[in-house]
Amino acid sequence: ADSAAASGQADRQPSSGLKITKPASNCVKELQSFRQKLPAFKVKGEFLKAVSENQVLVISGETGCGKTTQLPQYVLDEEIASLRGADCSIICTQPRRISAISVAARISSERGENLGETVGYQIRLEAKRSAQTRLLFCTTGVLLRQLVQDPDLTGVSHLLVDEIHERGMNEDFLLIILHDLLPRRPDLRLILMSATINANLFSKYFGNPNYSYTGILSVLNMQLSYLSSSFVCSFVWDVDIDSKYKNYSASTRLSLEAWSGSPLDLGLVEAAIEFICLHEGDGAILVFLTGWDEISKLLDRIKGNKLLGDQSKFLVLPLHGSMPTINQREIFDRPPPNKRKIVLATNIAESSITIDDVVYVVDCGKAKETSYDALNKLACLLPSWISKASAHQRRGRAGRVQPGVCYRLYPKIIHDAMLQYQLPEILRTPLQELCLHIKSLQLGAVGSFLAKALQPPDPLSVQNAIELLKTIGALDDNEELTPLGRHLCTLPLDPNIGKMLLMGSVFQCLNPALTIAAALAHRDPFVLPIDRKNEADAAKRSFAGDSCSDHIALVKAFEGYREAKRNRNERAFCWENFLSPITLQMMEDMREQFLNLLTDIGFVDKSRGAGAYNQYSHDLEMVSAILCAGLYPNVVQCKRRGKRTAFYTKEVGKVDIHPASVNAGVHLFPLPYMVYSEKVKTSGIYIRDSTNISDYALLLFGGSLIPSNQGEGIDMLGGYLHFSASKSVLELIRVIIVGFDNGDLQ
Ligand code: ADP
Ligand code: MG
Secondary structure, eight states: OHHHHHHHHHOSSOOSSOOOOOOOHHHHHHHHHHHHHSHHHHTHHHHHHHHHHOSEEEEEEOTTSSHHHHHHHHHHHHHHHTTOTTTOOEEEEESSHHHHHHHHHHHHHHTTOOTTSSEEEEETTEEEOOTTOOEEEEEHHHHHHHHHHOTTOTTOOEEEEOOGGGOOHHHHHHHHHHHHHTTTOTTOEEEEEESSOOHHHHHHHHOOTTSOOSSOOEEEEEOOOOSSSOOOOOBTTOTTOOHHHHHHHHHTTOOHHHHHSSSOOHHHHHHHHHHHHHHSOSOEEEEEOSSHHHHHHHHHHHHTOSTTOOGGGEEEEEEOTTOSSOOHHHHHSOOOTTOEEEEEEOTHHHHTOOOTTEEEEEEOSEEEEEEEETTTTEEEEEEEEOOHHHHHHHHTTSOSSSOOEEEEOSOHHHHHHSOSSOOOGGGTSOOHHHHHHHHHTTOSOHHHHHTTSSSOOOHHHHHHHHHHHHHTTSBOTTSOBOHHHHHHHTSOSOHHHHHHHHHHHHTTOHHHHHHHHHHHHSOOOBOOOGGGHHHHHHHHHHHHTTSOBHHHHHHHHHHHHHHHHHTTOHHHHHHHHTBOHHHHHHHHHHHHHHHHHHHHTTSOOGGGOGGGGOTTTTOHHHHHHHHHHHHTTOEEEEEEETTEEEEEETTTEEEEEOTTSTTTTOOOOSSSEEEEEEEEESSSEEEEEEEEEOHHHHHHHSSOOSOOSSSSOOOTTTTSSOOOOOHHHHHHHHHHHHTOOSSOOO
16 A cells, blocks of 8 residues: 555656666675775664664765765665664755666665665656655755755754765755754754865854754775776876877977866867777776767767768767756676777766766866856856865866876966866855745845855845845845745746746747746757858748747747658757757756646646647747846847947946857847847956847836835836836736737837
């Protein structure tokens, strides 16, 4: 009865392409002896003793030593042995969906069980757990949501927070909550796990004598001895570069200037892979890249590489944190004897996922990192140099079962200049999603709550976030959640993207809203080959037609892709139109996820059919209005300057249109405003992906639709147009919006 109830409750969705079958018992035995060889096994006794004696425990140990897969199991086995097993509930959080699934699957097979029995996982909209589940892996986001219903984590006996060295926003947020919760739950055990860590910082935070924990804090350090006896690390600057390597360096003409430019040089990465394949021995290659874009570009480059020859000799696999479906087995399994495995990964392979047979690591030295300029309200996601800790971590991913080599594609001076540790995310990202979350958890005033963080964010960033939430109508003047704000809290998305989806479903242009939201949350599918830039630009422009909109171009391209897919010629379609099939596939998956989220919170009823939500999907003005609702306050004013147009924002003044936009090079625009997806700072300040919109769209859809309780008038256009409206005028406007049925506002 248990399992029937459980599968009804949890198995709402098929799992992400994982097929885990019960392994044969000899396989379990093999895994058992493997487990006993892991460094974690050596400290098992000490670890369990520390858990029983301390409320908070900080564990650090090198990646691969067995923290994630072993420590939660030790706790579980100890609880089972002490007959408390039936009552225990162990939760282990992971920063990413993909690691929550893969770790739960791994542990189940180590125990010879099916996934979802004793060990399960829960990620947003997807779970494999049952009433027997005692050890649950979940994303940090899922746990934070659980805290909304259950602020005391009733029934949870042990909480393990993994990968805290990453200092992700959610993890730092969770730590503040736990800091307050621990004195209320003296029986709850907290175990913080990390690879390289500044343990002092954490001990100070939890070791504060003002907090009366039942135990004292203990820090346990596990050292990993590499399985291989010798470990070679080859760097670009090494003194004794061997001759093969010299050739490689010479052929790519390494120069210092090449390093200082910010875009990642894929040619260099390709050359390194080529070099390894042609001159080095067998073994898998793990390549660290900055993001999905680079992964897919490199995938294409490798496919087209003539030097590498026969493609059947390679198994090239992408590995990215937001991959909703992943062919798990292939990443971990040894490839067939005559095939070389090449994994193209982002940061995720740095510590969350261990691929044992990696012999060569190629490290580009960069990672995509958000940075936030609170003064200019400018958020950028740009490749930047990683920290020394990350570089060390990446290096250590090679040479686990035999000697390995790490190719660092950057010179020593760069390495010397790297930060010791990366800045925590809470200090370098916009805080609006976090602020909404704090509000929904009723944790009091946002500012004073965040001041309790391990490293508190700049008050100006907090203020900006609150202001934005007020501007888009998620918070009212008293900083309380509005009805819109409450809906946005239930979506694990950036509030602007969430608002676009909500408005898309309410105003019946759901398809374009889903497509645009997927591209915003993930990335744009248009590829820009340097050598065929003009043709690529022309293809994008033909999708845009005369809409003056990158977003419409995107929607049309996606529709074209779907049509081509129905006719089974999507490959050719993508090739002809300079679109990335991998990104489009990813967008399809994300659209599905978003649709499920909207269904989950009652905004979409799938039984009504897609048509019910798409009556205005082909109405350009309506789609622009929805874009305006979602992207506001990302607005620039188009001002005529002679025969050209100049663009102005409130914060930074004049900006330019990104050269990849369909609006680049257009001299005059039919409508007076432009909404845009993001502002980036490179050589200048550019707005990416823009749509020309009317003042009506801005007036009606920009900002809050909810009249303010205080004050006589409302600054409807957030300073773009000063417009004072009484409540009754706003009511009237809302009537107009509801009656806005043929897109003809004039
Ligand atoms: P840590 O969390 O300390 O980085 P893990 O507990 O994740 O280490 O992994 C311990 C070891 O178990 C790894 O070194 C790897 O050899 C092995 N391992 C972990 N996950 C898998 C998997 N899904 N498939 C095969 N081996 C795995
Ligand atoms: Mg781990």
